[in-house]
Amino acid sequence: MAGSDTADEIAALCYEHYRTKLPRQGQPNPSKEWTLMAAVIQVESAAGKTDGKKVVAMGTGTKCIGQSKLRKTGDILQDSHAEIIARRSFQRYLLHQLSLALSRSQDCVLVPGNDPNKWTLKPGVCFMFFTSHTPCGDASIIPMLPLEDQLCPTSTAASEATPLFTTTNKRKTTACDSPTAHKRMKPDGSSQETGRKTESCEESADFTPEATDVFRTGAKCIPGEAQDRYNPGLDYHTVGVLRVKPGRGDRTISMSCSDKMARWNVLGCQGALLMHFLQQPIYLTSVVVGKCPFSLQSMERALHSRCRNVSGLPEVFLVHKPQIQQSHLQFQHGRDALKEAKRAGKLVPCGAAISWCAVPHQPLDVTANGYRQGTTKKAIGTPQSRSRICKVELFHIFRQLVESLSEEQLPHSLRDLQTYCEYKEAALSYQEAWRRLREQVFTSWIRTSRDYLNFS
Template identity: 80%
Template sequence: MAGVNIADEISALCYDHYRTKLPKQGQPDTSKEWTLMAAVIQVESTEGKTDIRKVVAMGTGTKCIGQSKLRKTGDVLQDSHAEIIAKRSFQRYLLHQLSIALSGSQDCVLVPGNDTNKWMLKPGVSFVFFISHTPCGDASIIPMLCLEDHLCPTSTAASEVMPLLCGPNPSNKRKQAACAHNSNNKKMKLDGSNQETEPEEKKESAAFIPEPIDVFRTGAKCAPGEAQDRHNPGVDYHTVGVLRVKPGRGDRTISMSCSDKMARWNVLGCQGALLMHFLQHPIYLSSVVLGKCPFSLQSMERALYSRCKNVSGLPKGFQVHTPQILQSHLQFPHGRDALRKADSARKLVPCGAAISWCAVPHQPLDVTANGYKQGTTKKAIGMPQSRSHICKVELFHAFLHLLENLSQEQIPESLRELKTYYEYKEAALSYQEAWRQLREQVFTSWIRTPRDYLNFS
């Protein structure tokens, strides 16, 4: 099956889940607002059978809390970009799956690992990450090509994007074919295998690929200590391959861009430090699928893993993972580009709310704004009812609750006699060593959350 068809199936699954499972509360008012969406899809492959795919975590959102609004109690959501909401929702799902495994049930995605008190993914289970738009930061610095005085992104779905960005009827078919390159010339499967195909116009069109004349801009700013943007006209506007910080409206943030965070996941895994106490190996994403949007495979590869490829000295089980990257022809209906296409005169702003959802039986949904449950008043801040289920302190308490229900023999030695969230994270030694190697070798300017904000219990 062609890779673009799999990408379309994944995006259609996510769009359907968004439409049918997420509440209207928290979704944008499409007369004036847009949002972004991300999701984690669980894939179960059995030999000779069709893959079973289901959404297990989803997030929407576009906002980020400024540094002055952070709290030392861990009860505010610092980063509400869709990718981060989806990833934290996925961690909540994995925590639930671990509780099922530890209870002795066979009906979960984890099976006993080789080491005592360690678990691993069941054979045939993998996870795909879907994003409705390229992640902010380095992956969004995309070259623009000049074709007949129009701008066109390099794209695996260029034939679909062309009418939007390049005009409806480019007269030179060979030039049009020049936009559609990279993954469009491959047949792919979600397990990462691919088969080269040779389009008839491939050799002919290659000679007509023009030099980029500009790049799409990203709002994320270069992190202090990194080479800064040159802001020169055209392709020399941005510096590529550097760490970036998410913008805040009048208030500086300490949140790294989604491109940077996803690159980190491709070395450390998506499970985080707490769950690593119980896992034999990190949990990596097998594939990353994007919705229809300006896109460059080269930019995505550079942002998500190429800049980390020479990291060495990683602990056993950790690696520089290279997920397959695919793009769908299907556009997210509540994204900025889709809404502008429907009404170009419409003035749009980012939706202020974020939605998190995960496949857990108890309170799977969460709608937040400004880092707290939507509708929270200033008086209620600090009270349990104001917290998102995926904020630091709530995920930590869910982890502690899991430990309370275990026998002493089931608790790894690394988790005994600890008190604070910071101590539990630091005690995941292999994870912290992998993170240290990544920071020292590549991400030297990464802005870390001050320890004062991690010392809650």
């Protein structure tokens, strides 16, 4: 399968879905606003041939609420970056699929697993992730090359439109990493991936001057961790460390999208609750990024290679390496696509977030500031103010499912539980995998305090 063709096909599929399935309400006004978009694509292959690719979850959004706005009732969306909205929408989709499986529907991606009351993905089904932009945080620290060097020679048709900042060769890798002697990462020797890099600029490597600077991320290092040095040029950022989401004013305590996606590559992206019913976690087979500043090396470092030595994971968990690819196609409402508004200096991030997933009832959800769009101050806390993908709503869907089960259908791990926190903590192998990952790599991860998880 030609990597670049697939990446473009996935991007085109997502852009088409965005244009035709998402409401104008919640989309940016392109004369002054931009947004980010991410999606989960379900791929079904039958008898060796891949067909049936469809978007099953999508998210847009650029904002993250500050610490002072957090609530103990689970009814606000803390993190509305597109990747996170897409992942929560995907969890809602999976909950619906689980309900189909439990009612023995044939038209469902889950089939009975080996253990009683556990389910597994139907053979031939997998999930890909698309994001219109490089995730915030570590993956966004990208070597910046002198402009004339950023265009690759065109050895193949695919490379003609290679995005400007693609840097995948070893030499640039070293150039980008060596000045940061304090960094915690070794350059990633991902030689097994050479087969995937056919569209990259490898052939031009020997003629490439060194990177002179890095693209910067607004995501700050976690206090107590290795910090950025802010020296000019390449030594501005420390790479491979945990960061919190960028934001002005009221500080957020949400981890950057790079960090959260790295966690999905170890724990799966289904979350703790669904693990009560799954034989194994659901990993993303590939991550496709739209046209934007991008570095394969930074992506691999941020999304999986910094976790590669994690040991002692419970059976079924592993450090999964998704295939990472970039498309040549640009998102129509991204910051870089809106050149005119950008030139006029009036471009701002869109405040709304849209969630969509492939469920039969009310698949759409538009929020602003963590609540359903249009919520007045007085209405905060009412059921009408809640997003369909906030913690408490997803928990209620899950609990209703559990309550509908007969005694024989109920997994052992789900007996005598009350609060959201208890349901999550009872997913023992998931929690064990998370503990290993935290102990060995993500030691400073900012966890949500239990006070904020004790709702039911």
